[in-house]
Amino acid sequence: MADPFLRRRTLVVTDWVAWRVFLTRWGISVASLASGVATLVVFRRGLPHVGWIVGYIVVLWLLFTVLTQVRERLEASGRRRVVTVGDYTIQTLYHGLLLFIVPGYFASTTFGGITTPFFVVLAGAALLTTVDPWYGALVHPRPWLGRLFFAFSLFAGLNVALPLVGVPPAWALPGSAALAGLLLTPAYVQQGGSWRGAGLRAALSAALAAGAAWLLLPAIPPAPLQLVRATMARAVVDLEPVNPVARISPADLLAWGGLVAYTPVSAPAGLQQPIHHRWSHDGREVTRVRLSTPILGGRAAGFRTFSRLSDFPPDARGPWTVDVLTASGQLIGRVQFTVGS
Numbered sequence: 001m002a003d004p005f006l007r008r009r010t011l012v013v014t015d016w017v018a019w020r021v022f023l024t025r026w027g028i029s030v031a032s033l034a035s036g037v038a039t040l041v042v043f044r045r046g047l048p049h050v051g052w053i054v055g056y057i058v059v060l061w062l063l064f065t066v067l068t069q070v071r072e073r074l075e076a077s078g079r080r081r082v083v084t085v086g087d088y089t090i091q092t093l094y095h096g097l098l099l100f101i102v103p104g105y106f107a108s109t110t111f112g113g114i115t116t117p118f119f120v121v122l123a124g125a126a127l128l129t130t131v132d133p134w135y136g137a138l139v140h141p142r143p144w145l146g147r148l149f150f151a152f153s154l155f156a157g158l159n160v161a162l163p164l165v166g167v168p169p170a171w172a173l174p175g176s177a178a179l180a181g182l183l184l185t186p187a188y189v190q191q192g193g194s195w196r197g198a199g200l201r202a203a204l205s206a207a208l209a210a211g212a213a214w215l216l217l218p219a220i221p222p223a224p225l226q227l228v229r230a231t232m233a234r235a236v237v238d239l240e241p242v243n244p245v246a247r248i249s250p251a252d253l254l255a256w257g258g259l260v261a262y263t264p265v266s267a268p269a270g271l272q273q274p275i276h277h278r279w280s281h282d283g284r285e286v287t288r289v290r291l292s293t294p295i296l297g298g299r300a301a302g303f304r305t306f307s308r309l310s311d312f313p314p315d316a317r318g319p320w321t322v323d324v325l326t327a328s329g330q331l332i333g334r335v336q337f338t339v340g341s
Contacts, residue, residue, distance in 0.1 A: 050164040056097040068190040098126035108221035155180040166270040169222040170328035177213035181206030227333030228302035258310035261322040264302030271297035274327040
């Protein structure tokens with residue numbers, strides 16, 4: 001039988017059968033999307049609160065653990081509806097956790113840089129949990145994908161939560177991956193075997209995940225670090241930029257004797273993070289400056305840092321970038337300017 005909602009090219013406003021079908025299929029997804037937009041609006045400013053993230057993770061892990069242990073017995077006894085409710089609750093927790101941390105990753109992502117693909121995957125995962133038919137068709141029939149989704153969500157959440165309590169991003173990244181691997185232990189028990197064997201498999205997963213995270217470290221945004229009001233300027237006086245510019249002529253560059261990259265960095269309270277400035281011309285690195293003072297978290301306007309380049313090449317015309325990097329190589333942000341007439 002044809003879908004009443006799709007049987008006509010146009011939907012008649014009074015076709016209540018078609019509207020009922022639409023709301024049954026898409027109503028929850030629309031409500032989830034609306035709540036997600038509200039979450040983004042509420043938490044778009046400032047750093048995420050670590051208590052919310054940890055709360056989502058704890059409840060998600062407990063429910064995942066219980067459901068993996070009782071799923072087969074519930075299905076065998078005809079209580080499929082209980083399993084469905086559990087699966088939907090887990091999906092809702094994914095939805096809340098991912099949408100809560102998306103703004104933090106968005107602020108830390110340098111679009112057009114190496115960190116963009118990770119954010120695209122994260123945003124795609126958040127969108128997938130919003131649209132129930134997509135999630136049900138893609139994840140539910142594939143238990144391995146469900147476990148991967150679970151581990152990725154925990155990793156993404158922990159990677160934001162740990163720096164909020166003072167763990168440097170370089171350590172938070174492999175640590176979050178290792179913890180996500182260990183928290184897969186109940187899934188390995190559900191596949192068959194003892195808790196001891198499952199623990200060994202989870203430990204191996206944790207080691208492999210931590211190693212992969214360390215190798216991929218430059219490609220993952222250092223959430224919740226972010227640039228605040230970064231700009232190029234003639235100088236910095238009283239920790240404020242003087243004569244900010246986005247484009248400068250060779251004559252002015254020579255008259256000014258160089259340029260300053262002014263890069264305030266917002267970070268959680270209690271976090272100390274050494275950073276570097278990488279100056280590049282036409283995509284080629286010119287110099288790298290290690291800032292003498294590490295950023296200190298907790299300042300709403302960001303910890304103000306800057307570096308100066310005086311010895312520009314004879315022909316400095318063209319696009320320039322200054323990448324702000326953690327000591328371990330994660331890209332916090334980028335300032336761009338052009339030398340030309």
